[in-house]
Amino acid sequence: MSDMISAIERTRETAASIVSSTLTNYQRKTEQEIRDCVLEEMARHGELFPRGWYDPPPGGVSILIGKERMAFDSLRKPKYWPRSDIRYSADTPxxxxxxxxxxxxxxxxxFGLTIYQGSDTAIQNHxxxxxxxxxxxxxxxxxxxxxxxxxxAGREALAQRGFEHARISTITSNAGDSNFGHTVPWSDGEAPPGELLIDQLREKIRVARRFINLDEHYVISPTCAFMVESRLFDREKPTLPNILFHVIVTFSEGRKRVLTNFEEIFKQVGMEYML
Incomplete structure (x- = not known):
């Protein structure tokens, strides 16, 4: 198996562990407090950089509590950075x-997911x-x-389940562009840029990504990896919250895996309806 693919799979597992550790004590915490707990956990893993690459939001971590916050158009906008005046409650997605x-x-x-501990079955099913x-x-x-x-193919799959994909603006794609994720740069054999600080590496990652969109002709090779992510909404049921899940697809010498790493967290927070 490619060393790069192994590293992606290992890092994804670690990310899930970091989130799980954070969620052992998060009730009534603010978005900022939960974010800070995530960064504290990340700093304990010497194999990782102490901050994430997708920054802003600060530290490369996003926590959004509630329907209005989860209807973001870009996590990079300061209005959607973690706030100190919004607290978690079990009935709030x-x-x-x-x-x-x-x-x-x-x-x-x-790693990204939506959690909801409330009892509204419509939200649970959504x-x-x-x-x-x-x-x-x-x-x-x-x-x-x-x-x-x-x-x-992804747009058709969403339509079959009654979902639409929200357009999200990024630094390296035009505002309003629609995509379902992007490559993990240098996972397909191209050499990474060499030893850099995270602030330097962050920009290299941003510009190296190839996006899953209508115009991208990047071809999936026998060894590569890419994110599949989507903020979804149901136009027919506007009272339901937007939701986000983020998975990674890896191919290693033709062997495909879809990395989720959600199950233990669902068990931990009592989301049995997801199991």
Missing amino acids: TMIYVSPVDRATQMLGD IKQGLSAVLDIAECARIGMSFADLYA
């Missing part, structure tokens, strides 16, 4: 995203169907497929 980087290989292990929709996109991916074709 919450999004958590972290973007760790392995020091030795510079591979990414991004979240469950949303994760299934993201996994549907990931399952469409195959060797030799272009990102443009994967994007088209």
